[in-house]
Amino acid sequence: MKELINIIADPIFSFPIVTTLFVLMMKYYRIVGTKKFGIGALLTAIPVATWLCLDPNFRKIILWPDNIPINIIIILIAWLTWYSLYRAALNDNRLDEGLGPWEGLPENREKVWVWPNLVYTELMCIIGCTVFLVVWAIIFKAPLEEPANPTWAPNPAKAPWYFLGLQEMLVYFDPWMAGVVLPGIIVVGLIAIPYIDTNPKGNGYYTIAERPLAMWGFLFGWFVLWQYLIIVGTFLRGPNWTYYGPFEYWDFHKVVAEYNVNLSEFFWIKWLNRPMPANMFVREFFGILITIGYLFILPPAIARMKWGKKIIANVGQIRYYITIFLIIGMASLPIKMVLRWLFSLKYIIALPELELNL
Amino acid sequence: MSQERVQLNRREFFSFITVGWVAFTSAIAGLAALAFRFSYPNVNFEPEMDFIAGYPSDYEEGVDERWKNGYGVWMVRQEGKLVAFSNICTHLGCVPNWLPAELKFKCPCHGSGYYMNGINFEGPAPRPLERYKISLTPAGTIKVDKTKVYRWEKGQWDNPNSFISV
Numbered sequence: 001m002k003e004l005i006n007i008i009a010d011p012i013f014s015f016p017i018v019t020t021l022f023v024l025m026m027k028y029y030r031i032v033g034t035k036k037f038g039i040g041a042l043l044t045a046i047p048v049a050t051w052l053c054l055d056p057n058f059r060k061i062i063l064w065p066d067n068i069p070i071n072i073i074i075i076l077i078a079w080l081t082w083y084s085l086y087r088a089a090l091n092d093n094r095l096d097e098g099l100g101p102w103e104g105l106p107e108n109r110e111k112v113w114v115w116p117n118l119v120y121t122e123l124m125c126i127i128g129c130t131v132f133l134v135v136w137a138i139i140f141k142a143p144l145e146e147p148a149n150p151t152w153a154p155n156p157a158k159a160p161w162y163f164l165g166l167q168e169m170l171v172y173f174d175p176w177m178a179g180v181v182l183p184g185i186i187v188v189g190l191i192a193i194p195y196i197d198t199n200p201k202g203n204g205y206y207t208i209a210e211r212p213l214a215m216w217g218f219l220f221g222w223f224v225l226w227q228y229l230i231i232v233g234t235f236l237r238g239p240n241w242t243y244y245g246p247f248e249y250w251d252f253h254k255v256v257a258e259y260n261v262n263l264s265e266f267f268w269i270k271w272l273n274r275p276m277p278a279n280m281f282v283r284e285f286f287g288i289l290i291t292i293g294y295l296f297i298l299p300p301a302i303a304r305m306k307w308g309k310k311i312i313a314n315v316g317q318i319r320y321y322i323t324i325f326l327i328i329g330m331a332s333l334p335i336k337m338v339l340r341w342l343f344s345l346k347y348i349i350a351l352p353e354l355e356l357n358l
Numbered sequence: 359m360s361q362e363r364v365q366l367n368r369r370e371f372f373s374f375i376t377v378g379w380v381a382f383t384s385a386i387a388g389l390a391a392l393a394f395r396f397s398y399p400n401v402n403f404e405p406e407m408d409f410i411a412g413y414p415s416d417y418e419e420g421v422d423e424r425w426k427n428g429y430g431v432w433m434v435r436q437e438g439k440l441v442a443f444s445n446i447c448t449h450l451g452c453v454p455n456w457l458p459a460e461l462k463f464k465c466p467c468h469g470s471g472y473y474m475n476g477i478n479f480e481g482p483a484p485r486p487l488e489r490y491k492i493s494l495t496p497a498g499t500i501k502v503d504k505t506k507v508y509r510w511e512k513g514q515w516d517n518p519n520s521f522i523s524v
Contacts, residue, residue, distance in 0.1 A: 149427070150404075150430065150453075151405075151426060151427050151428070151429070151430040151445060151453060152427065152453055153452050153453040153454075153455075153466050153467065154466065155455060155466035156466050156467075157452055157466045157467045167467070167468065170449075170450060170467075170468050170482065171468045171469060171481065171482055172482065173482065174449075174482070174484055175449060175450045179450065239466065240455075240464045240465070240466055240469055241465070241466065241467060241468050241469035241481075242469060253457075253459055253460070255460055258471070258480040258481070259479055259480060260479070260480055260481065260482075346482070346484075347484065350484060352448075352484045352485035352511040353511050353512060355484075357484045
């Protein structure tokens, strides 16, 4: 059993598994979002977590001081996800019956004074957080290390926990892409959401049925492309950023056979059986062609399809193109990860001469 | 005694204000200069950009790590050539480790791997390690100059300054 978990926790297997679980959760959210399911999941999770914690290697990685926030995050996210699905299922069932959302009921629209209701709650939260942080700081000592040395790096060298998803992304991309371009698009895209998405449905109440694209798209990015990658980066990456299963000892000398190949090498050497051309743009033209097709031909092509036509009818041309650009930007991450796992593909366009790799 | 108060006329007022303003500006400028000076360290612990790395006969076949901690340089002797590699990963600038058992340089940050000859083969590193300028002094010692780098993908590894024949 432990060997099986060690094997399937590898991103090659766990990424499709997590994606499938996400799809099932979103598809059957009316079942997941019931109290019965929630209590059942909690009752299953407690013995499973106890069994996991009996393993010394697992306990070691779980209780590493840097990883405590991730444990708290996993519990919080599980609870908040179930709770929002529960509220969404409640509302969507009401909407099916022709009733308004639960949040719109007269007793839920009642207004209260900021003082004392809000300010008092905030004071209590401040005190609670302070106590929590003080206790945490006393129990888990800050891991002070030796003075910084520019010619030495710890192994594994891990980012702070909230950047571990980004660090995991960097394994599949050039630093310019995963460090600057994609995070920039993520930040700008999140800022742009209120201006792109002017649909009033779902304002002030939980729903999934009324906003399928928005909910599926955002939650896929949030769960699979952010939280899942943080968990992989935290618990499953050991020395040399090699994959280690949750029950595996972090052996520094674990050897993983890997040889990554650029698309241009596939194209010229493997498929055409020729030497690589000297001119770098001729060498990479196939990858450049694919990228241009992905960025500039795919959006108008989708616009012709039924799905794209529907979005354009709802939000108009400009908002459609911005939305679709953000979606294909987000989709580029799982696409690139799958290509790396299946074909050891390093870069689709590799122009190290210009520091430009995709 | 006259009760009249001494009044400044307009011209005197302006000369006072000019003196005051100049004093104020110079005081601010002085403080800014002090703050600027404070942002530079008194003692610089950064390694020198060039150093003498002993004699060619000091190096055996393979990777030599004796200058890694002091200067960030690996000396690699292979196939009759002695080269000085930068120990900075070409992916995101971490410091890789030399793994003698696996015969490769491996970066702890994102798992980039390089062969002993500096060529990247695994992980996300887009290009090989950089070579530093290396030359022989008249005294027969090796001089490594880190201000000049030679990059494989630009075809600079054929440059006679990027290696010495041993």
